[in-house]
Amino acid sequence: MKRDLLAKSLAQMGTKAPEQTATPPKAAEGTPRSLKSMSDVLSQVSAQSAQDVDVNEIADSEIADRFDVNEGLGDLIESIRTSGQQLPALLRYRRGAGPRYEVVYGRRRIAACRVLGVKVKAYIKEMDQREALVSQALENSARLERSFIEQAIFATKLEEQGFSRAEIGDVLAVDKGTLSKLIGVAREVPDAVIYKIGAAHDAGRRPWLELRRLVKIEAAPREREMLSLIPDHGSPAEKLSSTIEALQAIEESLARESKPKAGPISAVPLTRIDKTPVLFRTKGNRLVIEVSEKKEQGFIGFVEENLEKIYEDWKSRNG
16 A cells, blocks of 8 residues: 555656645654655655756765666667656755765666756755655655565665664565565675676575575685676576575585584484475474475475564464
8 A cells, every 4th residue: 555655646746736735644653753754755846846957967876776777778768768758756965076966766767868868857855865765765666676685785775774674664565574584685695796696586585595595504605706606697587596506516515525413313213294205303402304305495495484484473372
């Protein structure tokens, strides 16, 4: 619902005269302060008329929420060339030397206008960094399908800017469990590895969670060696898959070379779950889960991915 309301507000920007702009409704109690101000910000922006701004007067945002603004830009360039720019960008005033404005959202529209050599239609608003980031996140959540890793990087940047996880979850429309996974991947997988792989729009979260697991194992190669495992060609999703396979091969090779450690739990026989390939054994406070078929190995990742939820469900039932 939040995204739908925001999208409608943005679509109506510039269609109302200032005296027709309704007073924004009072924000609900408990809503983060940054989000409470957004109805005021959007209302003020919609009361303006879009201006034609020279693209050379616009600096990029300090925090981008997508990796490559030029991806698929050809279609947008052709659309603006043929029909003009339909949706204005949003800029804020800058201080100091250099360009007069900074983009809040609309980076692709600005890039397309730059290629065409035309001015960009934009609303201009006096905004602080916090307001700008919330506006950027909300507008792009309504219009832009970020990849998992783009969302992860953006969530981390918001946290570094002082946003609470509750606020980040609200502006990105994700629950706390998903947000924890997003930030975990962005913090534990080296930035250089992430950016060499790319946005990987065709990949979901599971490959990135598996990459996170692999970079944390004791035998994981160092960052420079890991970068050498990433292919120079192919789509980002293909690069991600290839990197995971290379790291899994290293893990399996080292596991074969190492001698199994004897321990009390190893003497406990495995118990099969009905007729499934899933086996387990427990002793005291330890649990081991194994799968007997290679094609079922994804189950181990699924269990790892959902451990937090499993624990929370158990905790809620047992007080």
